[in-house]
Amino acid sequence: MIASDLLDTPVHDDAGAHLGWVVDLRFVLDGRPSTYLAGARLHGLVVSPRTRTSFLGFERSDVRHPWPVAPLLRWLHRGTFLVHWPDVARVPGADDDTDRGRDPVVVLRAGYVRYEPGL
Amino acid sequence: MKSRLLTVALGILTAIGGFLDAGDLVTNAVVGSRFGLSLAWVVGVGVVGICVFAHMSGKVAAVSGRATFEIIRERLGPRTAGLNLVASLAVTVLTLIAEVGGIALALQLASSVDHRLWVPVAALAVWLVLWRVKFDVMENVTGLLGLALVGFAVAVFLLGPDWGDLGAQLVPQVPAQESAAVYWYFAIALFGAAMTPYEVFFFSSGGVEDRWTVRDLATSRLNVLVGFPLGGLLSVAIAACAALVLLPAGIQVDSMSQLTLPVAQAGGTLLVAVVIVGLVAATFGAALETALSTGYTLSQYLGWSWGKFRRPAAAPRFHLAMILALVVAIGVLMTNVDPIAVTEYSVVFSAVALPLTYLPILVVANDPEYMGEHVNGRAMNVLGTVYLFVLVVAALAAIPLMIATEAGG
Numbered sequence: 435m436i437a438s439d440l441l442d443t444p445v446h447d448d449a450g451a452h453l454g455w456v457v458d459l460r461f462v463l464d465g466r467p468s469t470y471l472a473g474a475r476l477h478g479l480v481v482s483p484r485t486r487t488s489f490l491g492f493e494r495s496d497v498r499h500p501w502p503v504a505p506l507l508r509w510l511h512r513g514t515f516l517v518h519w520p521d522v523a524r525v526p527g528a529d530d531d532t533d534r535g536r537d538p539v540v541v542l543r544a545g546y547v548r549y550e551p552g553l
Numbered sequence: 554m555k556s557r558l559l560t561v562a563l564g565i566l567t568a569i570g571g572f573l574d575a576g577d578l579v580t581n582a583v584v585g586s587r588f589g590l591s592l593a594w595v596v597g598v599g600v601v602g603i604c605v606f607a608h609m610s611g612k613v614a615a616v617s618g619r620a621t622f623e624i625i626r627e628r629l630g631p632r633t634a635g636l637n638l639v640a641s642l643a644v645t646v647l648t649l650i651a652e653v654g655g656i657a658l659a660l661q662l663a664s665s666v667d668h669r670l671w672v673p674v675a676a677l678a679v680w681l682v683l684w685r686v687k688f689d690v691m692e693n694v695t696g697l698l699g700l701a702l703v704g705f706a707v708a709v710f711l712l713g714p715d716w717g718d719l720g721a722q723l724v725p726q727v728p729a730q731e732s733a734a735v736y737w738y739f740a741i742a743l744f745g746a747a748m749t750p751y752e753v754f755f756f757s758s759g760g761v762e763d764r765w766t767v768r769d770l771a772t773s774r775l776n777v778l779v780g781f782p783l784g785g786l787l788s789v790a791i792a793a794c795a796a797l798v799l800l801p802a803g804i805q806v807d808s809m810s811q812l813t814l815p816v817a818q819a820g821g822t823l824l825v826a827v828v829i830v831g832l833v834a835a836t837f838g839a840a841l842e843t844a845l846s847t848g849y850t851l852s853q854y855l856g857w858s859w860g861k862f863r864r865p866a867a868a869p870r871f872h873l874a875m876i877l878a879l880v881v882a883i884g885v886l887m888t889n890v891d892p893i894a895v896t897e898y899s900v901v902f903s904a905v906a907l908p909l910t911y912l913p914i915l916v917v918a919n920d921p922e923y924m925g926e927h928v929n930g931r932a933m934n935v936l937g938t939v940y941l942f943v944l945v946v947a948a949l950a951a952i953p954l955m956i957a958t959e960a961g962g
Contacts, residue, residue: 438631458630488630490916499919500934503912503941 439526444537445481448523448544454483456540458493460516479522479540480551482514489514493551514551521546561772567696568780572603573787574839575655576648576746576900578832579893581788582806583961584739585795587731590722593789595740599747600785602940604777606748606911607756609918609929609937611773614760617923621757621914622853628913637909638854642847644906645751647899649843650882653679654892655836658809663829672886676879679840683875688762688861695838701831704816704824706790711819712797722796738954738961741947742897745904747785748944751846753910758849762862767927794819807893847878897960904951908944915941 437459445453458480465473480493489511490503498504526538584592610621622641626634656679657671664671682691727736765773795806798815806812809832816828845861848871852859859871886892915937918929929937 441630442632488628488633490628490913491920492916495920495922497919497921499929500915500938500941502938503916504919 435525435527439538440479440540442486443526443540445479445517445540445542447542447546453542454481454513455486456480457482457486457489457511457514476519478516478518478549480514480516482511484513485510494553496552515548516551517542517546517548561775563693563697564772564776565780565783566700567692568776569696569700569783569787571692571696571699571838571842572781572784573699573702573835574648574746574749574842575651575836575892575896576749576903577788578655578791578812578835579651579806579809579896580739580742580746580900581791582795582799582812583897584743585792586799586804586806586811588728588736588739589796589800590719590789590792591724591726591728592736592740592743593723593792594725595743596747596785596788596792598943599744600782601936602744602943603748603752604781605933605936605940606753606914607777607781608774609933610753610757610914611760611765611777612770612927613914613917613923614757615765615770615773616767616925616927617917618761619917619923620761620849620853621754621910622850624917625910625913626854628916629909633909634854637906638850640906641750641754641850641910644749644899644902645754645843645846645850646878646881647895647902648749648751649840649847649878650885651892651896651899652836652840652843653879653882654886654895655809656833656840657886658892659829659832659836662810662813662832663826668892669887669889673883675837675840676883679837679844680876680879682841683844683861684865684872688759691841691861692759692838695834695841698834699831699838701827702787702791702835704820704828704831705787705794708816708819708824708828709790709793709797711824712794712815714793714797719793719797732958734954735958735961737950738901738958741904741951741954742900742961744943744947745900745902745907745951747788748907749900749903750906750910751843753914754846754849755842758845758853758860762860764862770927807891809893844875844878848872848875901951901955901960904944904947906948908941908948911941911944 440456440459443456445456447453456479460477460480461474462477463472463474465475482489490507492504492507493514521543522540523543524541614620625637629637653672653675656675657668660671661668727733794815798818799806804811813825813828817825849859851874852871857870858868860868865872917923921928
């Protein structure tokens with residue numbers, strides 16, 4: 435699996451309701467040191483309910499500038515949340531027959547928790 | 554202290570010489586010969602714009618050590634940034650073609666040997682410099698020799714114009730014999746010539762190459778704020794030369810030699826020789842910058858190692874990208890396409906490609922995670938936002954105007 439398999443994919447809950455799209459992946463650098471950086475571990479997915487466009491990184495902080503770009507993007511991406519990787523039940527994969535003939539989707543576990551997307 | 558002063562002076566001088574490229578040379582002469590100085594205000598708007606843009610991207614490079622296209626990919630995501638890469642690369646390669654063509658045309662002026670014979674020689678020379686010459690030597694030599702374009706300003710004085718008359722032309726107005734659509738089409742072309750995306754890729758990546766840190770911020774700001782406006786003044790001088798000699802004679806610029814006609818009339822062979830040195834240096838410098846920019850953008854997007862501070866063997870794909878861009882430039886110019894026409898198109902497409910490059914820089918310049926205490930102040934943000942609007946409007950209007958006016962007719 436590569437990042438592009440997840441980015442832009444629709445996200446459903448366990449009942450099949452549409453929750454939004456994966457707009458970013460959150461990684462944690464806490465693995466073993468390798469050539470340049472410590473190994474990255476996928477921490478969770480940033481899900482935006484209304485749009486699959488980029489949030490330009492505004493979800494990570496409470497930066498309000500430059501006007502009007504920041505307010506506009508915040509409005510467009512209102513309701514964006516972070517789900518932790520263990521809350522993800524199923525992701526689209528190459529060997530996944532259940533998705534055949536349908537658009538690939540990310541499905542979350544029942545009882546998943548929505549976290550604030552800020553760092 | 555003395556050496557520091559020297560560094561600043563050198564920076565400013567190279568910024569003046571580095572501001573002008575084939576796009577500025579041709580567009581200003583074309584505009585001067587058709588519109589007089591009635592579009593000179595656009596050069597002012599473009600110079601302030603490139604100052605804002607270069608200042609922000611230079612600051613981001615100095616504080617965070619990150620070059621422009623790394624940030625574009627990080628902020629726009631791989632797909633949008635990929636589209637942006639394709640657009641930016643296309644414009645940059647188009648500009649490279651124009652610059653290599655410009656070197657060849659300038660050498661034709663000096664030698665009377667056909668420019669198509671000069672094209673491979675020019676491209677080979679560009680490649681040798683990219684391969685062997687150190688970054689700061691390359692920057693300083695072309696920048697300083699490019700200063701010979703001051704010859705255009707000298708020519709304006711030697712032509713002894715009626716200054717009141719020339720000053721009166723500075724008022725923005727559509728000349729009687731031209732339509733409003735054509736006027737605005739050339740306004741966008743001039744704007745695109747002043748604010749080409751490659752200048753920013755080069756400037757910010759160059760900051761990383763020169764290993765700028767926060768301590769270099771003041772120097773970088775001074776270089777930009779003094780050097781680019783002086784370069785802009787030279788642009789206006791080129792337009793003024795054309796306005797004084799070519800406009801009354803009804804000559805429309807469609808070749809490099811017409812650029813030097815007013816200079817010849819004003820200062821004779823000697824001044825023409827000086828100006829030709831400037832033309833070769835300016836287009837050569839810009840060819841280096843655009844070739845490097847193709848390597849920078851591609852490598853930064855794909856995460857390849859890049860930079861002239863690395864030996865070619867340590868950044869092979871970066872150097873290969875530049876070689877391929879030069880081969881494409883030779884190939885296109887060998888099809889007998891008119892380099893002047895390529896230049897005229899390249900400046901308009903520059904205006905189209907700019908907003909997506911500009912926006913991520915504006916966003917990151919506001920992000921304290923990258924910039925710490927050096928985030929944009931209120932005044933810089935107001936200016937930055939005003940220019941975001943100007944860029945978007947110019948980008949949206951460019952193609953419709955190009956079609957409506959048949960590229961300026």
